[in-house]
Amino acid sequence: MADNALGEFLRARRAVLRPDEVGMAAYGVRRVAGLRREEVAVLAGVNADYYARLEQGRERRPSAQVLDALGRALRLDPDAQAHLHRLAGTAPAVPLGHTTDRVSPALRRLLDGYPGSPAYVVNRTLDVLAANALAEVLHSPFEELDNLARMTFLDPAGRQFYTRWGGTAQSVVGHLREAAGFEPDSARLRELVRVLSAHSSDFVRLWNTHAVRGKTQEAKHFLHPDVGPLTLTYLALDVRDSPGQQLIVYQAEPGGPDAEALTLLTTLTPFVPQADFEA
Incomplete structure (x- = not known):
């Protein structure tokens, strides 16, 4: 659906989380209501530059461990967490060759x-x-x-x-x-x-x-x-x-x-x- 589906998903989910929802104090003038990239990086325990590259599509192969940490940081539910892994290619492959719209x-x-x-x-x-x-x-x-x-x-x-x-x-x-x-x-x-x-x-x-x-x-x-x-x-x-x-x-x-x-x-x-x- 997009060239940078993983980055778009991370940005969108970051945008709907407020600092007070994740136990962080808001500081400075905020251009958007959601979390900053640096705040997500801190919550997930990853390098801020590395996280920025994920959102920008310059880094496309994060490990499953990093994705799990980002999922926790972004408060993703199980459906969204599984979606995150699929976007990054760390979920089991779906046997698309057997997909059909024919009902048996x-x-x-x-x-x-x-x-x-x-x-x-x-x-x-x-x-x-x-x-x-x-x-x-x-x-x-x-x-x-x-x-x-x-x-x-x-x-x-x-x-x-x-x-x-x-x-x-x-x-x-x-x-x-x-x-x-x-x-x-x-x-x-x-x-x-x-x-x-x-x-x-x-x-x-x-x-x-x-x-x-x-x-x-x-x-x-x-x-x-x-x-x-x-x-x-x-x-x-x-x-x-x-x-x-x-x-x-x-x-x-x-x-x-x-x-x-x-x-x-x-x-x-x-x-x-x-x-x-x-x-």
């Missing part, structure tokens, strides 16, 4: 095996590769269930459907930043970022923070025109035989109003005969 017949059958839970498969750039009928109904306010980032930032339904839109937007951009660490030369990601940047200033602002986030488990808050407010928790499962794919399954808290709303949503799901995916 077995996984498609598994999707349909969750009739009471919205479920879909995404790739690293948040393209929706397959979805079950309930997931389609849940996302029916959108023009199309095609890419979660496009839906969040560019579809008119996004800001009303995601009742906590700001948090959803941050999460989406964090996932795309993580994708950039896995596949920095991805043409699909490059084009998606170009389109989103051209049409959404909110996306540009969040993208420039370089915040990273992986999909694991989280509560999402929706407003559906047919069933009203709905809070669901999703679980993200890696598809082992298709690196980069994740199965996302939503569930409601049993016995509560969200479970009742989800049950009502299932009544809007059209009957679809079992497809013959073996063909």
